[in-house]
Amino acid sequence: MSERKVAVEPADLARQWPLPAKEQVHQELKRALEGCRRKMVVLDDDPTGVQTVHGLYVYTDWERETLLQGLRSEQPMFFVLTNSRGFTAEETERAHQEIGKNLAWAAREAGQPFVLISRGDSTLRGHYPLETETLRQTLERELETCYDGEIIMPYFQEGGRLTIGDVHYVKMGEQLVPAGMTEFAKDTTFAYTSSDLKDWCQERTGGRYRAEEMVSISLEELRDLDYPGITRKLMGVSGFQKVVVNAADDLDVEVFVTALMAALNQGKQFLYRCAAGLVRVMGGVEHRPLLGRAELRDRDNPNGGLVVVGSHVKKTSQQLECLLDGVDGLEEICFQAESALQPGGLEEERARVSARAQQVIRAGRTAVVYTSRQVLRVSQESADANLELSVRISRALTGVVSDLRERPSFIVAKGGITSSDVGIQALGVKKALVLGQAAPGVPVWKTGEESRFPGMSYIIFPGNVGEVTTLRDIVHELV
The missing domain is CATH 3.40.980.20 (Four-carbon acid sugar kinase, nucleotide binding domain)
Structure with missing residues (x-):
């Protein structure tokens, strides 16, 4: 699917990529998350990242004791509001170095393994790759660990942000328009041109990561329930390689997370740059009715x-x-x-x-x-x-x-x-x-x-x- 195609009809999705059985996907995800001992820590660059969850806490500072409290809590996930979308690049780097150091200390103190998620804008604005690069360098130094790759998944169904054929789309009325062709791409601070997420990563990293070297998880694989094939792809990731994950429905996210958990259980380590769609599924949060x-x-x-x-x-x-x-x-x-x-x-x-x-x-x-x-x-x-x-x-x-x-x-x-x-x-x-x-x-x-x-x-x-x-x-x- 080409970025030059201005719009995709939502009806095309159901025809070309039929969804799998919902209950089967739910049960596989539930089994995968039941054995997870890792605490999900979500860094939120503005307060909107909790737009798919409920019953979880948000902290507005990243002091050592705050992070320790979050890691020791009984909840599977907690949020830290960084507000870094309102920071300069220098302020962002400094804040994420501090977060990395304090989180490493808190994890050692609590004896608690964690998964660190950088929740960013579903229309691709924000300090990327600065935030995840800074976190990677800091945590690898502080914890003597190694991150194999970075998951890129800006899917957010409630906002009409879907990724199809590696191209990220924004729903406008009844059409899906490539993100690079929207007003969001012309942001005064975080402008970009590419809608294909591989090209976008290459653009934002200044060519340090090449599009042709990135891994893609396709809608075909997700909707065919190819759990072993997706896990094998993730097991082959190294050198902080970028993994672009397509998604046009919450079920796509659930299938991916099930395969991801299998890779994590075999020792793979990833950082995540995503929107709120992945966050909800990683935290095992069920949907609830709207508040009145x-x-x-x-x-x-x-x-x-x-x-x-x-x-x-x-x-x-x-x-x-x-x-x-x-x-x-x-x-x-x-x-x-x-x-x-x-x-x-x-x-x-x-x-x-x-x-x-x-x-x-x-x-x-x-x-x-x-x-x-x-x-x-x-x-x-x-x-x-x-x-x-x-x-x-x-x-x-x-x-x-x-x-x-x-x-x-x-x-x-x-x-x-x-x-x-x-x-x-x-x-x-x-x-x-x-x-x-x-x-x-x-x-x-x-x-x-x-x-x-x-x-x-x-x-x-x-x-x-x-x-x-x-x-x-x-x-x-x-x-």
Whole structure:
């Protein structure tokens, strides 16, 4: 399947690659995971990676004792929010060196083997390969181990991110469009051109890993239930070779993980760069129904809610417009991002917006605070400079939450950097329980006792997820 083919019809999938029997696949996976003693540690580059799981904890720091607590917990998996998508390359490298060292210490202290997963964006943005390369070097040095390969699997069904014939697709309406032909590939910080994941890996690694030397796990192998053949491929991986895994359904992931467990049990070691689809299956997490009003809104709280929108992708802007047009009882407050270009401008704008949001919430209405929609750039050459500007604006925007003197009845944050800043900087969350999802791919944290608003259901809405109506539907349920 060629990247030059602009779209794939979803109906083609069922015709060309029929799915295997669901119950058989489930039982094979269950048997494979039952014998797994490894703790699954997920590093999440923004808070949206928990968008397929529930009943697991997220930690917002990577201190030694925090990681030790996670490794000693009874749960099979825990998340560490790094927020590294909002870091510069230098900050990212430094953070992942520290994470590697602290995790190695904690693993020795706990006597607990682990699998380390780097959960990144399902539309291929982020500090790749820097994060996994840094982790590999640090852990191999600290633990005197050797990683044979790296699993590349950005599949995320809830967001319409499928990999077919090694080409990664983004669902847009009823079409699947190669990721390299979407707006996400033109990101001001993490731009790329390739949609074929082998070519993408070669592009992102500067040619250090060649596409023709990478291993591919095809849909044919997965849907034929070729467990021995897939395991043999994984057993042949060495030299941190890249393994591209195709997937267009959760059953594909389950088949792959079953074969993967067989390879791990025979001594193979891998790092993982993936989206949320692989995470759920690796953790053995079952699907659960979407959360409703009773679980998402404070009971008996007369105050209004708060929606904070920072993401600038086209989908977010469309969802914001649909929300403002479609729900009564809202007050829109535009945070002028252009104020960042003036000395002291962000501080003044934060004060203005904070005062108005507080008035609205106290009056029992819902405030929708959003950044002006123009994407600002300070440099055509420096991705780090553009990222730094985005982070400054996001922190001023989320400072509106820090300034609140009364508890809103609910909080929704839209966008990866925005939701991280709201959770960590504004709400002061150190440890949160993942309750589930408010909509497919839209996770919900229950904030910890240490946070600004303990026990609140905090709704984290990724910028690139959902239909045009999804944000409207969630807020309409809550107001």
